[in-house]
Amino acid sequence: MKRLLLGGCIFSFGLLQAQDDPRKDIDPSTLVDEVFSVQDLNINYQDLYENYLQLLSNPLDLNKVKDEQLQSLYLLDVAQIQSFLTYRKEAGPFLSVYELQNIPGFTKELFLKLAPFVTVEDPSKSFNKSIFKRIVEERNNYLLMRWAQTLEQQRGYSSQTDSASRYQGSPANLYARFRVSKPGDFSLGFTLEKDAGEVIRWDPAKKYYGFDYVSVHAQVLNKGKIKNLIVGDYQAQFGQGIALGSVFGIGKNGEAVATVRRSNVGFSPYTSQYEAGYFRGAAVTYEMQRNLFLHALFSNRTRDGNIQSDTIQNTADVISSFSYTGLHRTPNELANRASITENNIATILNFKNQSIDAGLLFHQTNFNSQLVRNPTPYNQFYFNGNQNTNLGAFLNYSFRNVSFFSEWVHTLNNGNALVAGILTSLTNKLDMSFSYRNFERNFYSFYSNALAENSIPQNENGMYWGWKYSFNKKYSISGYADIFAFPWLKFRSYAPSEGSEWLLRFNYKPTKTISLFLQVREENKQRNTGNDTNLYQTSLGTRRNYWANIDYAATPQLNFKTRVQFNTFDFNGSQTQGIVLLQDASFTKGKFSITGRYAIFDTDSFDNRLYVYERDVWLAFSFPAYNGKGTRNYVLLQYQISKNLDIWLRWAQTHFLNRNTVGSGGETIVGNTENDVKFQLRLRL
Numbered sequence: 001m002k003r004l005l006l007g008g009c010i011f012s013f014g015l016l017q018a019q020d021d022p023r024k025d026i027d028p029s030t031l032v033d034e035v036f037s038v039q040d041l042n043i044n045y046q047d048l049y050e051n052y053l054q055l056l057s058n059p060l061d062l063n064k065v066k067d068e069q070l071q072s073l074y075l076l077d078v079a080q081i082q083s084f085l086t087y088r089k090e091a092g093p094f095l096s097v098y099e100l101q102n103i104p105g106f107t108k109e110l111f112l113k114l115a116p117f118v119t120v121e122d123p124s125k126s127f128n129k130s131i132f133k134r135i136v137e138e139r140n141n142y143l144l145m146r147w148a149q150t151l152e153q154q155r156g157y158s159s160q161t162d163s164a165s166r167y168q169g170s171p172a173n174l175y176a177r178f179r180v181s182k183p184g185d186f187s188l189g190f191t192l193e194k195d196a197g198e199v200i201r202w203d204p205a206k207k208y209y210g211f212d213y214v215s216v217h218a219q220v221l222n223k224g225k226i227k228n229l230i231v232g233d234y235q236a237q238f239g240q241g242i243a244l245g246s247v248f249g250i251g252k253n254g255e256a257v258a259t260v261r262r263s264n265v266g267f268s269p270y271t272s273q274y275e276a277g278y279f280r281g282a283a284v285t286y287e288m289q290r291n292l293f294l295h296a297l298f299s300n301r302t303r304d305g306n307i308q309s310d311t312i313q314n315t316a317d318v319i320s321s322f323s324y325t326g327l328h329r330t331p332n333e334l335a336n337r338a339s340i341t342e343n344n345i346a347t348i349l350n351f352k353n354q355s356i357d358a359g360l361l362f363h364q365t366n367f368n369s370q371l372v373r374n375p376t377p378y379n380q381f382y383f384n385g386n387q388n389t390n391l392g393a394f395l396n397y398s399f400r401n402v403s404f405f406s407e408w409v410h411t412l413n414n415g416n417a418l419v420a421g422i423l424t425s426l427t428n429k430l431d432m433s434f435s436y437r438n439f440e441r442n443f444y445s446f447y448s449n450a451l452a453e454n455s456i457p458q459n460e461n462g463m464y465w466g467w468k469y470s471f472n473k474k475y476s477i478s479g480y481a482d483i484f485a486f487p488w489l490k491f492r493s494y495a496p497s498e499g500s501e502w503l504l505r506f507n508y509k510p511t512k513t514i515s516l517f518l519q520v521r522e523e524n525k526q527r528n529t530g531n532d533t534n535l536y537q538t539s540l541g542t543r544r545n546y547w548a549n550i551d552y553a554a555t556p557q558l559n560f561k562t563r564v565q566f567n568t569f570d571f572n573g574s575q576t577q578g579i580v581l582l583q584d585a586s587f588t589k590g591k592f593s594i595t596g597r598y599a600i601f602d603t604d605s606f607d608n609r610l611y612v613y614e615r616d617v618w619l620a621f622s623f624p625a626y627n628g629k630g631t632r633n634y635v636l637l638q639y640q641i642s643k644n645l646d647i648w649l650r651w652a653q654t655h656f657l658n659r660n661t662v663g664s665g666g667e668t669i670v671g672n673t674e675n676d677v678k679f680q681l682r683l684r685l
Contacts, residue, residue: 156666245449578608
């Protein structure tokens with residue numbers, strides 16, 4: 001009888017599908033405004049954004065999805081995840097995505113947010129075919145090809161530029177990607193990229209295989225005791241990401257509660273074009289017995305860095321620094337390319353059931369040469385040497401509407417790192433999170449994404465409090481407060497310092513076609529005053545950001561967005577300001593869509609730069625900094641030629657009113673205008 005009633009509900013929901021299709025393409029800008037509302041240079045937005053878009057192409061099966069995968073979406077609170085798991089356990093397998101609306105605590109608004117990322121696989125589909133046949137027959141695949149270029153000539157390509165600074169390749173940025181995958185079964189793909197200024201060559205001796213950057217992966221899942229096996233490029237996320245973190249960690253933002261906790265999702269393929277922060281080799285998850293898993297990885301890859309000869313002691317070459325740009329255009333950049341060999345090994349013993357997720361962790365990183373940094377006042381406790389070993393433990397525990405999370409990691413013969421916190425739904429309207437962190441100055445991790453104010457979890461302790469209150473379906477308010485301290489010197493602050501940060505965001509959705517939000521954020525941090533007579537003199541800097549945004553739909557095909565962002569920066573007795581006003585419009589008709597923006601910006605200094613998300617071609621992310629005085633415009637066209645072929649064309653222009661050159665170094669353009677074009681083709685095989 002229960003399933004009969006359920007079937008009637010699903011049938012009723014199905015009648016509404018033409019009006020509210022949960023699998024329709026969502027506006028990524030809405031997602032960005034909610035999850036990436038605080039701009040932080042320490043966050044790899046490209047990878048985070050791509051992770052969401054990949055989930056749209058590879059939705060999670062509701063009958064197989066795990067709690068940590070739901071956590072990594074940052075769309076559900078603790079009570080909702082527990083409610084989902086309880087419902088699935090008691091009611092049995094889902095028959096339809098629409099069944100989510102039957103779960104206690106799942107509103108229609110939440111359903112529409114979650115539905116694009118999930119699906120219900122047909123249980124009748126056979127897995128008896130060989131994996132090679134399943135790969136060939138899988139319809140969830142794409143081949144992506146992209147070309148992009150700045151139209152104006154940049155200094156790096158000029159024949160007048162000296163050979164040491166001249167770019168070796170063409171100004172075109174070329175990108176290609178192929179991927180075929182089936183959630184819970186397999187994934188196979190490659191990524192190729194040539195940045196502007198790089199060359200295409202075949203020289204295996206110098207690790208050139210056509211494109212400057214080549215990434216390949218192959219993954220199989222749920223093959224008996226082997227729950228996950230990846231060969232090629234991959235990433236790892238365990239515990240709270242102190243020792244092993246990936247793109248699944250988001251910094252402080254407007255979604256103030258859920259994002260404070262990291263999800264223990266394990267290994268996943270690395271498909272990004274970002275040329276750092278990944279492993280290359282093999283990783284496996286093996287089920288030793290029920291609820292007990294052994295994870296292991298081995299990685300051997302080259303990375304960019306500067307190699308110097310120790311002429312004083314006449315010893316072997318040493319590593320003086322790492323490079324993370326992934327750019328190999330000039331002779332110096334080419335000399336740094338793949339100059340370092342890095343090996344990683346790790347094992348994680350993990351016990352996991354519906355309430356407890358606990359584990360022990362070992363991770364070791366080795367370099368082929370000693371890392372010897374050039375000494376500065378603030379880096380005396382940075383890592384030096386050729387081997388770093390971390391030992392740690394993590395514990396996550398969930399009970400009803402409360403979730404506790406923690407991780408402790410010790411760097412052998414050095415310092416410790418600790419994260420502990422709690423998420424809770426105090427009522428059906430109020431969610432809260434608390435987190436404590438303590439990273440000693442001599443703790444080291446090369447693959448961390450733990451929540452921190454610094455770019456790395458080192459020399460920092462802090463307390464974070466986040467909350468969200470939903471008055472009703474129309475109104476909600478959220479915010480956070482973070483208090484932190486740096487016991488030792490840090491970059492641009494040559495004295496022990498402390499600071500704070502808070503954010504408040506108000507959301508209002510009066511109708512289905514109108515939504516707006518107001519946001520204010522303040523950050524207080526000490527930094528050097530620039531006093532030549534006293535390098536260790538610091539002063540408090542206060543940055544305030546104000547946002548006002550409204551989205552409205554004139555018709556189902558025509559949508560508008562209006563926004564103003566304003567900031568002030570107070571430092572050492574003076575104040576500077578920045579402002580941007582922008583208007584977006586988008587129109588969709590059948591297989592064709594067009595999106596455009598006109599923006600006016602005016603900033604007093606680099607400290608007042610304003611980051612604003614821009615719509616881009618599929619799987620590309622644009623989050624430029626508006627700095628100076630001028631206008632910024634772009635137009636994005638998309639057309640579906642057939643069910644297997646889509647094309648995009650994008651043009652963007654920045655026009656400055658207060659300068660005669662654009663960019664710096666090899667990117668310098670003589671003139672006050674920069675035009676960028678991009679063309680992309682997606683073919684489904």
